[in-house]
Amino acid sequence: MNILTVKNLTKNFGGLCANSNVNLEVRPQELVGLIGPNGAGKTTLFNMLTGVYEPSEGEILFAPNGKEIKLNGRKPYKVTKLGIARTFQNIRLFTSLSVIDNVKIAMNKDVKSGVISSILRLPSHYKEEARMEREAMELLAIFHLDEKADELAGNLPYGEQRRLEIARALATKPKLLFLDEPAAGMNPQETAELTALIKEIKQRFQVSIVLIEHDMSLVMKLCERIYVLDYGKVIASGLPEEIRTNKRVIEAYLGEEV
Known part of the structure; x- marks a missing residue:
């Protein structure tokens, strides 16, 4: 099919x-x-x-x-x-956020802990954050961007911004x-x-x-x-x-x- x-x-x-x-x-x-x-x-x-x-x-x-x-x-x-995920003809990154935060944002559809656990800082919240951090870094490593995880996305060279946009799309699985x-x-x-x-x-x-x-x-x-x-x-x-x-x-x- x-x-x-x-x-x-x-x-x-x-x-x-x-x-x-x-x-x-x-x-x-x-x-x-x-x-x-x-x-x-x-x-x-x-x-x-x-x-x-x-x-x-x-x-x-x-x-x-x-x-x-x-x-x-x-x-x-x-x-x-x-x-289904996509990239755009004109790059659409969150330029004022870090490289890793651009990827973690795309992972939100799979977040299981709710608003209450985030507000109260329950163990489930920290466990979820640790998982997202780990998976984001693994994804960035594939795209040779892991060493720039904490840099602002808008400061990356053009080619690296393109790679980051693809990485962010793949973060939605x-x-x-x-x-x-x-x-x-x-x-x-x-x-x-x-x-x-x-x-x-x-x-x-x-x-x-x-x-x-x-x-x-x-x-x-x-x-x-x-x-x-x-x-x-x-x-x-x-x-x-x-x-x-x-x-x-x-x-x-x-x-x-x-």
Whole structure:
């Protein structure tokens, strides 16, 4: 069974159709690419899949544990609780908080101790805090950010902020992870490191990943299947070698075989 099934998804903004009859499937522990020109509707699609936008038409089905759940109409925090996390095209960290606090905030959905235990400083509160601290540091170590745990997130270099945003998303323990242009603004060395990191994330966390990306080298190296959007519609889908030689994709987006 697919972990995500999208059926005829459409989003209208007044007279503008941002997405039209989009059909998409993601299998368990699969890495799928979503590419296309600027303005093709890729981020709008992500926003519908994560509850930011309500679809005008169509259906979103998520099956984290083998049973399909309809996501239409669910708020973003409810979508997160079900097992979907994302990063953003423009980094959205809590820049005035520490690196570790950015990660711990994402763990709140699993906190079992209540408000009363926090106010009264009961043993259960301290036990929960210790667990979150330990798990956050373990996660930061994977991203080589553990030595900067107490620094302000806003003081990190750009590439490290990107990594922190991915770490924060993974702190919610997702089954499905959406990455919106994770390599944007990175230099070639940072992009190579990110490519290796995404491979490690998929294997270590056994998570399905859908990524929007304009760096075709990264897309072709990482993705098992690729969907291509143009003017809000899927114009092609298939294996990387099929996409790189697809005449319609070359004409609409690639410009040449990659």
